Amino acid sequence: MKTIQFREAIAEAMSEEMRRDxxxxxxxxxxxxxxxxxxxxxxxxxxFGPKRxxxxxxxxxxxxxxxxxxxxxxxxxxxEYMTFNFSLVGIDQIINxxxxxxxxxxxxxxxxxxxxxxxxSAGQLAATHSQAFENWFANxxxxxxxxxxxxxxxxxxLKSAIRDDDPxxxxxxxxxxxxxxxxxxxEYTLPIGVxxxxxxxxxxxxxxxxxxxxxxxKAADQxxxxxxxxxxxxxxxxxPMDRKAIVESVKKTNRLxxxxxAWPFGNVATEITYLVQSEAFDYLDxxxxxxxxxxxxxxxxxxxxxxxxxxSNDVIKAVKKVMYK
Amino acid sequence: xxxxxxxxxxxxxxxxxxWRKFEDKLAAVYIQxxxxxxxxxxxxxxxxxxxxxHAMDLTKDKMITAYRxxxxxxxxxxxxxxxxxELYGKATGTSQGLGGSMHIFSKEHRFYGGHGIxxxxxxxxxxxxxxxxxxxxxxxxxxxxxxxxxxxxSLHETFNLAMLWNLxxxxxxxxxGYAMGTSVERTAxxxxxxxxxxxxxxxxxxxxGMNPVKVAEAFDEAIQRARKGGGPTFxxxxxxxxxxxxxxxxxxxxTKDEVEEYRKIDPITQxxxxxxxxxxxxxxxxxxxxxxxxxxxxxxxxxxxxxxxPEKNVMYDAVYEQKDYPFIPHKL
Numbered sequence: 294m295k296t297i298q299f300r301e302a303i304a305e306a307m308s309e310e311m312r313r314d315x316x317x318x319x320x321x322x323x324x325x326x327x328x329x330x331x332x333x334x335x336x337x338x339x340x341f342g343p344k345r346x347x348x349x350x351x352x353x354x355x356x357x358x359x360x361x362x363x364x365x366x367x368x369x370x371x372x373e374y375m376t377f378n379f380s381l382v383g384i385d386q387i388i389n390x391x392x393x394x395x396x397x398x399x400x401x402x403x404x405x406x407x408x409x410x411x412x413x414s415a416g417q418l419a420a421t422h423s424q425a426f427e428n429w430f431a432n433x434x435x436x437x438x439x440x441x442x443x444x445x446x447x448x449x450x451l452k453s454a455i456r457d458d459d460p461x462x463x464x465x466x467x468x469x470x471x472x473x474x475x476x477x478x479x480e481y482t483l484p485i486g487v488x489x490x491x492x493x494x495x496x497x498x499x500x501x502x503x504x505x506x507x508x509x510x511k512a513a514d515q516x517x518x519x520x521x522x523x524x525x526x527x528x529x530x531x532x533p534m535d536r537k538a539i540v541e542s543v544k545k546t547n548r549l550x551x552x553x554x555a556w557p558f559g560n561v562a563t564e565i566t567y568l569v570q571s572e573a574f575d576y577l578d579x580x581x582x583x584x585x586x587x588x589x590x591x592x593x594x595x596x597x598x599x600x601x602x603x604x605s606n607d608v609i610k611a612v613k614k615v616m617y618k
Numbered sequence: 619x620x621x622x623x624x625x626x627x628x629x630x631x632x633x634x635x636x637w638r639k640f641e642d643k644l645a646a647v648y649i650q651x652x653x654x655x656x657x658x659x660x661x662x663x664x665x666x667x668x669x670x671x672h673a674m675d676l677t678k679d680k681m682i683t684a685y686r687x688x689x690x691x692x693x694x695x696x697x698x699x700x701x702x703x704e705l706y707g708k709a710t711g712t713s714q715g716l717g718g719s720m721h722i723f724s725k726e727h728r729f730y731g732g733h734g735i736x737x738x739x740x741x742x743x744x745x746x747x748x749x750x751x752x753x754x755x756x757x758x759x760x761x762x763x764x765x766x767x768x769x770x771x772s773l774h775e776t777f778n779l780a781m782l783w784n785l786x787x788x789x790x791x792x793x794x795g796y797a798m799g800t801s802v803e804r805t806a807x808x809x810x811x812x813x814x815x816x817x818x819x820x821x822x823x824x825x826x827g828m829n830p831v832k833v834a835e836a837f838d839e840a841i842q843r844a845r846k847g848g849g850p851t852f853x854x855x856x857x858x859x860x861x862x863x864x865x866x867x868x869x870x871x872x873t874k875d876e877v878e879e880y881r882k883i884d885p886i887t888q889x890x891x892x893x894x895x896x897x898x899x900x901x902x903x904x905x906x907x908x909x910x911x912x913x914x915x916x917x918x919x920x921x922x923x924x925x926x927x928p929e930k931n932v933m934y935d936a937v938y939e940q941k942d943y944p945f946i947p948h949k950l
Contacts, residue, residue, distance in 0.1 A: 318752070344752070355741050355775025362682075362745015367729055368752060385772075389735050390742060396936045398723035398731065403939050434937050458939035472883070533945040604810030 295478055299472040302444035303333040306451035307371055309480065311341055314369060318457060318593045320360055321419040329471045330375045331411070353383035361391045362405040364404045371455060374410035377464060378422050383384070391460040392435030409451070412440065413503065413554045413593055415467035417598055423591035425555040430462045431532040437485060438531040440464045440503040444474035448527055449483030457485060466504040488535035494524035497612050498542040500565055501552040502528040505603065507600030509552050512608035521612060531561055537564060540572045547578040548615040552608060579615040584608060619673055619838035622831055623927065624898040626672065627889060630830055634664040634886045635688035636911045643915050644688065644705060648865050653705045655718050658686040662860040665885030666792055667693050669833025672758060673841050678755065683728035683745040683762035695727040699921040702719060708925035715928040716936055737763060737770030744780045747787035758844040762790040768799025768811045777818045786844040788837065789852045799871040815852030827855030828883045832894035895943040
């Protein structure tokens, strides 16, 4: 094993796959000469050259569409969005073309493409730069949505995403790029659509994904001291969701808290809540609690941002609530 | 470009007439409610397709367009029976009945759709050309759209990127005068759409879109430029659609006189006049072609009528390459 940063895991995954398959290229703003806005493509221009590591002007709609079009002649592009907030300018291409070309053509054209970049908040970036659209993309048939929470998962899942023959939304975080973690020296991939129990426990199930899961870890550490055992499930893939892992865990613990950094209305946590009430109703000892951001655009002021985001204290309170403590 | 011979004129006449009659049939069966959804007809614009096909290398060149897309795949080589069946929502349709009128595709014949969002296919067309350049192919992509799409941001982003990356693509604006019910004049401060290319230093120009000879000559120049590495061209084809935007269009935005003016320069009539004038065929020969076209259209209708509807699993199987779909169970 070796210890690397999250950004290095991303670069390694892309580079290893590009060495394996000539049809893969990386395209986006600042990905080449600047080495990536967050240095997630460091060194790749030097290795692969400007034909395969391609800087674009600020034209998220245009380059998304060109990349999607190139899948129809056999390419397997990786498109970097500097943040998924900017994907909104190009979302028509993702929803109406990438997600639908296979279906609309009756299966004639596949669309193997990865859109990747950071999602959700990253410090005091305020309203337009702090949004999480996992549920928007996950709502769309034709797409897959992956949101890893550590370098090991990121590398293994990104390699699988690049090899996948369907369009994949791969969401990272500006605040995770510097996170360090162990990865194997050699080649490995992780399966899409499989959650992982990050911590085993018996009293409460906490389901989360992406960087906010760290608040669950903090809460679980504290709760352990108080004699409460939390099982933490990292979804890793939001679509397709590992429904079985969630239901089985709830059948064991009988209590569920869902932690998701997103607006509360109709989000991924809502879907999980529906799933659990429909498939584990008789196992539940308490109503499910979901923890999300406040139902407002992200505020700038540090005091307000702290109030807006769900944190480990919220998780502790939620766990105690479902335990009636 | 191959010379425009007697045979070409006769092919043009039969092809264009077939496209016209094929769509007239679609309009008829639409009224009978055998074809549903939206139906956008190409009637009047046939010279653009006929001229384009003559200039293309149909062994490798590609085409993508918007939702007025029934006859282009036929021109590219797709069996018209399968196009008709798609509009009937039948399993034998080009997309197994999943796409309908606006979404005709044929990978085999390099027809890349059939796209329902105005301007959404413009970057895709450049992307197909990007892929060809990437893989070292000398194929050229014709990326077609209407005058309405010329007002979308996607056009401008794509023009810029296509010039920046020198892509082998010909951008084709089929200006039929109206974006649904809004005339070109009402959508910008000038009506010369081809001039939009000039800001990107893209070779651009207007073309008489009612005359297949003029169309073929303009396309030939543009396609050869792209094939030789000279990058994109933007052509504005001045054309006209006789029918409404779709079948529900009452056409109150234009006069009957205006439509009649264009019928005087009808592309099919223009070709027929040359054929008769030059003695390429007799009135009798023309009648024989007309009869053949009518029979071929009837065969399409019969095929579509008699084809089965799709099995329900097709709906799930088409969404992903991944096999275990749906992820979420549907009905109880």
